[in-house]
Amino acid sequence: MLELLVRRLAATVLVLFGLSLLVFLMLRLVPGDPIQVYLGVEAADPALEQQLRRELGLDRPVLVQYARYVGRIVVGDLGRSILTRRAVLEDLLPKAGNTAQLAAASLAIALTVGISLGMLAAVRRFSFWDHAGLLVALAGISLPVFWTGLLLQWLFSVQLGLLPAAGKGGFERLILPAVTLSAPSIALVSRVTRASLLEIFQQDFVRVARAKGLSARAVLLRHVLPNGILPVITVVGLQFGYMLAGAVLTETVFAWPGLGRLIVDAIKDRDYPVVQGGVLLVGTVFVALNLTVDLLYLAVDPRLRRSPR
Amino acid sequence: MRTLSTTLGDADVVVVVRPRAYRGLRRLLRNRLSILGGIIVLGFLLVALFGPSVSPYSPLAQDLDRTLQSPGIPHLLGTDEFGRDVLSRVLTGARLSIIIGLVVISLSFLVGFFAGVIAAVRAGLVDEVIMRAMDVLLALPGILLAIVVIAALGPGTVSLIAAMTVYNIPQFARMSRSTALGVSTQTYIEAAVALGSSPRRVLFRHVVPNCIGPVIVFAMIRFSLTLLTAAGLSFLGLGIQPPTPEFGAMLHASRKYLWDGPHLMIAYGGAVSLLVLGLNALAEGFRDVLDPVSR
Numbered sequence: 001m002l003e004l005l006v007r008r009l010a011a012t013v014l015v016l017f018g019l020s021l022l023v024f025l026m027l028r029l030v031p032g033d034p035i036q037v038y039l040g041v042e043a044a045d046p047a048l049e050q051q052l053r054r055e056l057g058l059d060r061p062v063l064v065q066y067a068r069y070v071g072r073i074v075v076g077d078l079g080r081s082i083l084t085r086r087a088v089l090e091d092l093l094p095k096a097g098n099t100a101q102l103a104a105a106s107l108a109i110a111l112t113v114g115i116s117l118g119m120l121a122a123v124r125r126f127s128f129w130d131h132a133g134l135l136v137a138l139a140g141i142s143l144p145v146f147w148t149g150l151l152l153q154w155l156f157s158v159q160l161g162l163l164p165a166a167g168k169g170g171f172e173r174l175i176l177p178a179v180t181l182s183a184p185s186i187a188l189v190s191r192v193t194r195a196s197l198l199e200i201f202q203q204d205f206v207r208v209a210r211a212k213g214l215s216a217r218a219v220l221l222r223h224v225l226p227n228g229i230l231p232v233i234t235v236v237g238l239q240f241g242y243m244l245a246g247a248v249l250t251e252t253v254f255a256w257p258g259l260g261r262l263i264v265d266a267i268k269d270r271d272y273p274v275v276q277g278g279v280l281l282v283g284t285v286f287v288a289l290n291l292t293v294d295l296l297y298l299a300v301d302p303r304l305r306r307s308p309r
Numbered sequence: 310m311r312t313l314s315t316t317l318g319d320a321d322v323v324v325v326v327r328p329r330a331y332r333g334l335r336r337l338l339r340n341r342l343s344i345l346g347g348i349i350v351l352g353f354l355l356v357a358l359f360g361p362s363v364s365p366y367s368p369l370a371q372d373l374d375r376t377l378q379s380p381g382i383p384h385l386l387g388t389d390e391f392g393r394d395v396l397s398r399v400l401t402g403a404r405l406s407i408i409i410g411l412v413v414i415s416l417s418f419l420v421g422f423f424a425g426v427i428a429a430v431r432a433g434l435v436d437e438v439i440m441r442a443m444d445v446l447l448a449l450p451g452i453l454l455a456i457v458v459i460a461a462l463g464p465g466t467v468s469l470i471a472a473m474t475v476y477n478i479p480q481f482a483r484m485s486r487s488t489a490l491g492v493s494t495q496t497y498i499e500a501a502v503a504l505g506s507s508p509r510r511v512l513f514r515h516v517v518p519n520c521i522g523p524v525i526v527f528a529m530i531r532f533s534l535t536l537l538t539a540a541g542l543s544f545l546g547l548g549i550q551p552p553t554p555e556f557g558a559m560l561h562a563s564r565k566y567l568w569d570g571p572h573l574m575i576a577y578g579g580a581v582s583l584l585v586l587g588l589n590a591l592a593e594g595f596r597d598v599l600d601p602v603s604r
Contacts, residue, residue, distance in 0.1 A: 011444070018445030022457070029461035134342075138593075142586040144537050146544050146560060147578030154567050154574065165567075238450075245453040249541050253564070263453075264545050267460045275460050279453065286450045 001305045004298070012291050017070075019283045023276045024069050028062075030272065078277035083269055088277035092259065096281060098168060099258035102250070103243040105178035110185035111236065117186070118193025123220065125198065133190055140187025145246065149180040149253035166255040177254040181247055185239045192235045197228040230301060237293030241286040343594020349587025356400055357407040366394035368401040368554045377570040387572045390562070395573065398554040399580045405555055406536050406581065409466075413473040413539070414532045420474075421481025422524060428482070429489035430512055440486065443479040452476075452538055459547045469548040473535050484527050488520045495519075526596045533588035540581055556581040 053059050060068075072079070078088035121133035156176060157165035164173050200206060201224060209223045248260025259278055266274035298305055356363075365383075372392030380387040386395035428439040446454060455472040462468035492498065493516060501511050542548035543557030551558050556577050563573035 011441075014441060015444050015448050018441070019448045022445060022449075026457060026461045030463075138342075138586060138589055142533065142537075142589050143582045144540055144544075144557075144560075144578065144585075146541060146557070147574075147582060150560065150564065150567070150574050150578060154571050158567050158571070241450045245450040248452065248456070249544065252545060263456065264547065267456070267464075267547065272460075279449065279457055279460075282450070282453055283448045287448050 001298075004305065005295075008291065008294060012287060015287055016284065019280065019287070020070055020073060021066065023280050023283075024066050026276060026279070027272050073280065078280070079273035081266075081271055081274050083266075083271045083274070088273050091274060092262070092277055092281055095257060095259045095262045098256065099244060099247050099251070099260065102174070102177055102181060102247055102256060102258060103240060105174055106181035106185065106243055107236065107240055109178055109182040110189050110239065113182070114186045114189025115193050115232065117190040119197060119220075119225075121190065121194040122197035122201065123216075130194075133194065137187040137191050140183045140185075143183065144249075145180055145183060146249045146253050148183055149177070149250055152176050152180055153253065166253075168255075168257055173254075177250050177256050180253070181243055181250045184246070185243065188235055188239065189232060192231050193228070196231045197224055200224045200228040203227075230297070233296060233300070234293055237289050237296070241289045244282050244285060340594045340597065342590045343597075346587045346590025346592075346594065349583060350591050353403055353407060353584050353587065357404040360400040360404040364394075364397040364400040366397045368393065368397040369552055370394070377566060377573075379570075380572055380576075386576045387570070389559075389573055390566060390570070395576050398559060399576055402554040402556050402559060402577070403580060403584060405549070405553070406540065406584070409470060409473070409539055410532050410536050413470055413477060413535050414528055416470075416474045417477035417481055417531075418524075418528055421478040422485045422520075424478070425482040425485025425487075426489045426512070426516060426520060429486045429493060430508070430516060436486075439482065443482050446475065446479040447483070452541055455538060455542060456545075456547065459542065464547045464550065466549050466553075469539060469542060472542065473539055476538065477531055477535060480531060481524070481527070485520060485524055488523050489516055492516055492519045526592060529588060529592040529595060533585045533592070536581065536585055536588070 058065065076089060078092070080086065081088055081091055084091060117129075117133045117136060121130040124130060153165050153176060156163045163176055164170075165176075167173055206219060206223055209219045214222075245260065247256075247258055248264060250256065251258040251261040252264070259282065263275055263278040263282075266272075266278065365385075370393060372388065374392065375384070375388050376390055376392045378384055378388040378392075380395075384394050384396065386399065389395055389398070424439050424443075428436040449457060455476040458472035458475050459468050462471060498511060498515055501515050506514070539548060540555070540557035540560070543550075543555045544561045545557075546561065549555040549558055551562060559577045560574060560581075563570070563577060566573055
């Protein structure tokens, strides 16, 4: 058990190092000199260039530069935005909050609708609901979120005038983006729930529960659901991470001031410190989520504690 | 079709042995959803092949006297903000998406599949190095990995293809590795090794052919995901740039005309959705045929 934990943590640290290296190298791959990238087009003054080169440590060997870079991000210094001149972390955090709010609302929708649909499909297998659930899932993974977003916007704002089309503020502005972002996750959660419950329904202990005369509802709620919900935990944890990244499309459609939007705008403005910081933040959160899901899984399912993979 | 006849007691028994491919096709046809998907995909493939010669207008020809016209005659799907024929743009866009998708999937399949299989077969240090590198790439969820590549290379068609390939490689590697691990514990592999087959022969004659089925199903699903993600990147302005008729880029432009010309948004989004729906439905059917283990 302890060995398993240590190994898992070590792997996580390794991945985080790899991530920082990737983000560090990202700027080096950009065509042209980093100094020119930092200064923009008007880099004419060689003296200024020299001074900046020394200030940014670009006159040192690459390995030293990387070590210093890691040293800074460990203490939370992600550099300064070229555009706003503010500390990158200061720019990132409020946007990250907005994205987290959107993702949390979507996750709540995806869980409620997805688990209900999946349960219905599993309990009434081959019924109308089962087939309808399959179609919903197929649509959920097939329709591009930026199109569902536009459709909802067109239907509810342009045609019916019920909800505001875009922007942030107030509950009514959260509804459309949250529904949009939840569609692919509804598909996934409902399919995983269905498959998992169907498997549990075939277990002997379910047959025993039925044989001793428990009602269908009691069998479902007391025996099938608690055992069948495990795989859903994994999916949900990962989905939250995918939502943080996938939110960028929804954020663009609904002009939601989130982290994804910030990263994309920064790419267009060539504001590389913001791009690096944003990518690092989302990546780190995603890695942490993965770790949490794994640990939760260990906590919930004692069988996994014995065999190290 | 082959027949085997034998004599069992007094009665002549004729056993009809149908080739494997035939049985697979029958099972595929039994699934109505995958037939529908197959028809849709076939239609789009025909469009990709013959699109330019059947499209009624040039996808780039502007007609500023006839902007934002609703669907009708002579423009079956209407015209856009520059008076360009929407149907022609849909046909050309479908061709472009499919070509990009095929290039990306072929590249990432090749690299990812062999990285994964080699990691599984060689094990040890090779496995560790390959898979930890993939873990780092997988630390960036979904579209973010592609965005990072584009941030480094700058927006454009070539960077889009590079970004989508990098985005797919770790997925293929991981999937192929676990499939290959499953295969390599089978007794027929042990038998092949015991018979003295060289590692190379075991790899190419036994491991690869037995992994390829599930990986092909996976490739179909990744293909549809690649179409969606590539369109998403272009929607963000990071992929293919206007005026090239690409679904994501066209959808982005159509946002401004939700009031005056919603047919643009409906036509472009509907087309790309139909294509992806068809692919996913078909993949569902293929899963039953090529990957009998998973349900």
